[in-house]
Amino acid sequence: MENRTVDTRERILDAGERLFMAHGYEGTSMRQITSEACVNLAAVNYHFGSKESLMQEVFRRRLDWLNEERMRVLDVLEAEANGEPVKPSAIVDAFFGTLLRMAGDENRGGMTFLRLLGRTLTEPSEFIRAFLAHEYKTVMDRYKEALFKALPEVPKAEIVWRFHFMLGATSYAIAGTDALRLVTDWQIEDEDSTDRLDRLVPRLMSFLLGGLRAQLPQFSDAAVDSK
Amino acid sequence: MENRTVDTRERILDAGERLFMAHGYEGTSMRQITSEACVNLAAVNYHFGSKESLMQEVFRRRLDWLNEERMRVLDVLEAEANGEPVKPSAIVDAFFGTLLRMAGDENRGGMTFLRLLGRTLTEPSEFIRAFLAHEYKTVMDRYKEALFKALPEVPKAEIVWRFHFMLGATSYAIAGTDALRLVTDWQIEDEDSTDRLDRLVPRLMSFLLGGLRAQLPQFSDAAVDSK
DNA sequence: TTATGATTAAAACGAACGTATGAATCATAA
DNA sequence: TTATGATTCATACGTTCGTTTTAATCATAA
Numbered sequence: 001m002e003n004r005t006v007d008t009r010e011r012i013l014d015a016g017e018r019l020f021m022a023h024g025y026e027g028t029s030m031r032q033i034t035s036e037a038c039v040n041l042a043a044v045n046y047h048f049g050s051k052e053s054l055m056q057e058v059f060r061r062r063l064d065w066l067n068e069e070r071m072r073v074l075d076v077l078e079a080e081a082n083g084e085p086v087k088p089s090a091i092v093d094a095f096f097g098t099l100l101r102m103a104g105d106e107n108r109g110g111m112t113f114l115r116l117l118g119r120t121l122t123e124p125s126e127f128i129r130a131f132l133a134h135e136y137k138t139v140m141d142r143y144k145e146a147l148f149k150a151l152p153e154v155p156k157a158e159i160v161w162r163f164h165f166m167l168g169a170t171s172y173a174i175a176g177t178d179a180l181r182l183v184t185d186w187q188i189e190d191e192d193s194t195d196r197l198d199r200l201v202p203r204l205m206s207f208l209l210g211g212l213r214a215q216l217p218q219f220s221d222a223a224v225d226s227k
Numbered sequence: 228m229e230n231r232t233v234d235t236r237e238r239i240l241d242a243g244e245r246l247f248m249a250h251g252y253e254g255t256s257m258r259q260i261t262s263e264a265c266v267n268l269a270a271v272n273y274h275f276g277s278k279e280s281l282m283q284e285v286f287r288r289r290l291d292w293l294n295e296e297r298m299r300v301l302d303v304l305e306a307e308a309n310g311e312p313v314k315p316s317a318i319v320d321a322f323f324g325t326l327l328r329m330a331g332d333e334n335r336g337g338m339t340f341l342r343l344l345g346r347t348l349t350e351p352s353e354f355i356r357a358f359l360a361h362e363y364k365t366v367m368d369r370y371k372e373a374l375f376k377a378l379p380e381v382p383k384a385e386i387v388w389r390f391h392f393m394l395g396a397t398s399y400a401i402a403g404t405d406a407l408r409l410v411t412d413w414q415i416e417d418e419d420s421t422d423r424l425d426r427l428v429p430r431l432m433s434f435l436l437g438g439l440r441a442q443l444p445q446f447s448d449a450a451v452d453s454k
Numbered sequence: 455t456t457a458t459g460a461t462t463a464a465a466a467c468g469a470a471c472g473t474a475t476g477a478a479t480c481a482t483a484a
Numbered sequence: 485t486t487a488t489g490a491t492t493c494a495t496a497c498g499t500t501c502g503t504t505t506t507a508a509t510c511a512t513a514a
Contacts, residue, residue: 026253168399169392202444210441217429
């Protein structure tokens with residue numbers, strides 16, 4: 001009994017992941033999903049209850065592992081540091097590198113899930129917001145604290161903003177890997193697509209670190225940045 | 228006759244802009260739009276032909292000015308430079324600063340349009356891709372060339388990627404101004420919302436320039452970065 | 455082999471979608 | 485004042501949406 005069920009559930013999750021990535025939540029119909037998964041229309045409601053619950057399960061399947069892994073890696077880094085601050089580059093790699101390396105692991109959703117995640121963060125449907133907030137809260141707080149410790153001379157508000165900017169650059173780097181081409185018609189010359197992912201990680205990492213450690217902004221107005 | 232028409236068209240465009248921003252293209256219905264605009268359901272099809280055409284017009288109304296302004300500013304910068312390369316910081320400010328300062332100009336869409344633009348770039352519906360590509364092509368090429376000249380020691384492929392990353396960070400900075408709060412539950416402490424926008428521009432600019440001028444990545448593999 | 459609970463299947467539900475139609479209403483020029 | 489073209493209006497069309505229902509089919513344990 002177990003076998004059929006798992007296959008059906010997984011096929012639905014895979015189809016949902018791919019279609020939500022390509023057309024968004026609202027732009028994807030149950031009939032598209034069940035058709036692509038080769039299951040009956042009623043199967044989604046039977047196994048997941050509703051379209052919204054399916055969407056949540058699509059995320060949970062990947063995010064649970066991702067955020068556990070992020071916690072685990074940061075645990076290791078902090079243990080190695082023996083109470084000293086962890087290097088910013090190591091923190092950034094633990095958070096964003098772990099995410100990006102999912103793209104190469106087809107068993108963990110690969111590029112498809114990363115692009116879904118990237119686009120979802122800019123179009124948070126009301127119901128998915130609470131879910132993502134809950135799913136992300138703990139790991140975000142841990143990394144925020146680690147960055148505060150790693151960069152004691154940078155105001156906390158600035159670090160929070162820069163984490164925010166880093167998330168944006170990363171989401172685009174993924175979600176837009178071929179979307180941006182359609183906007184700009186740019187060719188990333190001389191690179192086949194296998195090369196591209198391998199090189200994306202160091203490229204993005206350089207950019208993120210450059211931004212994180214950039215000169216602090218000068219506010220034209222009077223008020224100095226509050227500690 | 229002219230007056231009623233213009234008002235109706237503008238009210239529809241305003242409502243569409245706000246609702247597309249909040250719920251996305253697929254997530255917004257004609258009935259929501261016409262209801263918010265206080266016009267008859269048939270008014271959209273009468274004035275714009277279809278929902279897709281309305282979406283295009285929502286963008287055109289703002290992008291035409293934005294991209295002309297970007298061109299104009301770069302013209303001025305290059306004229307002042309007398310054939311010398313323009314400073315990277317000036318190029319970045321001309322492109323992204325011009326965009327960000329739209330947020331403060333309610334007559335040009337303000338924050339609403341910027342957030343719509345930000346989220347649309349990660350969810351490019353098939354039909355909007357060709358439109359945005361056409362609308363953006365010329366100005367993108369101009370700025371790309373300016374950056375090549377400004378950073379002759381950086382490989383062109385790297386500059387293209389970093390422009391890409393900067394777009395992402397910027398889109399998030401805008402689209403996520405309150406979306407990210409919902410993901411991370413962060414409070415940007417000690418700042419009222421009027422302060423926030425004034426400070427966002429220098430903050431983001433510092434980050435973008437730090438990323439643009441960051442140390443070049445070291446690729447672990449053999450092949451050196453191609454010219 | 456038969457009984458049982460899990461899963462799949464086919465069909466239909468009411469609601470909401472984008473769009474089209476034709477009559478009513480408006481502003482303007484003759 | 486009346487004729488005309490632009491605009492607004494109420495209404496309906498045909499589809500598609502997510503979900504539900506009821507029956508058929510399957511796998512397993514007694």
